[in-house]
């Protein structure tokens with residue numbers, strides 16, 4: 327059973343603030359909006375550190391990326407550069423043609439398979455990796471498939487507790503025998519070669535400036551706010567962070583949304599009629615009218631409620647001793663916030679387990695980190711900085727897939743039989759690939 331499921335069951339018995347001692351390490355597990363608010367708003371400054379975990383440290387070049395780097399100036403400056411150069415609304419708008427081209431390639435590729443079974447999961451992940459690669463480092467990489475395959479395995483390796491992290495006093499000893507560590511090191515050697523090629527390419531060519539070019543400037547100390555110059559490894563850590571954080575989550579959301587719509591054909595019908603009404607005159611989907619797709623936006627919100635891609639958030643760690651609800655929490659306590667369980671709590675949601683996008687139509691409820699019943703992007707200082715980048719990567723492909731195709735299940739499968747089980751891992755991937763038959767719609 328995935329961890330967020332077990333922890334939900336435990337919270338139903340022991341309450342919304344649980345203290346666990348796993349090996350030598352203190353953990354708290356939060357399962358209510360009130361305590362989530364206490365941790366990520368009221369006491370956010372105390373809880374905005376990341377623990378030093380073995381596998382993320384290997385993956386992220388000694389925690390020099392954004393997601394796993396400890397709280398401090400290095401993290402703050404790096405996050406700021408990436409927001410300005412890649413993730414701000416203005417930069418995101420400048421990538422519009424990249425998104426439209428990659429989505430149009432997806433439609434062409436699906437059209438050639440009309441009437442036969444298409445693996446939508448695979449197609450959607452490839453498309454999003456393509457968009458992110460072009461935005462982050464200027465072009466698709468010919469080695470993209472290596473990344474995609476490596477990530478599939480890394481997500482699973484990151485899913486469990488690594489024994490070396492639970493016994494810090496003998497970590498050196500335990501890490502020598504960790505099979506996950508050996509496997510991860512092998513995968514990282516493969517991705518490292520690709521990342522180094524990307525950096526070398528940028529050193530030798532002077533095309534349009536992208537994030538990698540900007541980061542490379544910090545190696546020469548120009549206006550350097552990072553105090554210590556960035557090394558190649560630091561830059562690789564950041565590229566990899568954004569490439570994977572950006573692609574895995576957005577693609578996963580598109581796949582879950584399509585799966586929910588296939589399972590709930592009335593929702594699919596309503597979404598298709600909205601998209602076809604809005605884009606009917608144009609006869610193709612582009613980004614100009616996406617703001618009119620009120621129902622589709624509600625579908626995306628409802629998808630992120632039932633299938634938040636990082637169900638326990640990225641682990642945090644307290645910096646000092648503190649109190650929550652009268653309980654003493656020691657310094658260096660690790661924190662998991664079960665946003666998956668909170669978003670399915672019947673005390674806060676009507677028909678909590680049902681897929682009902684209407685609940686978000688005409689509602690002010692949002693995922694900006696202020697409604698703690700619903701925080702699929704986290705909240706506080708460590709909140710996801712990629713929302714503006716993610717939304718068009720989810721909205722445009724969904725609108726396009728709904729506009730151009732009707733979707734049929736294969737082998738006589740019924741809608742209610744679509745498998746919605748989750749695979750075990752760091753992100754909430756759908757266990758089985760979504761395979762459907764596209765029927766091209768000719769308006």
Ligand code: HEM
Nearest residue numbers: 392393571572575576636639640703704705708710712716
């Ligand atoms: C549907 C899409 C996405 C979802 C659901 C999502 C969700 C999350 C969540 C839950 C966190 C952890 C927040 C916390 O610990 O409080 C996070 C962190 C992060 N996300 Fe996203 N994310 C998405 C898209 C993106 C994109 C497109 C990018 C960049 C291209 C991105 C970059 C990051 C980074 C760098 C962090 C680490 C932030 C830090 O530690 O300061 N994410 N994301």
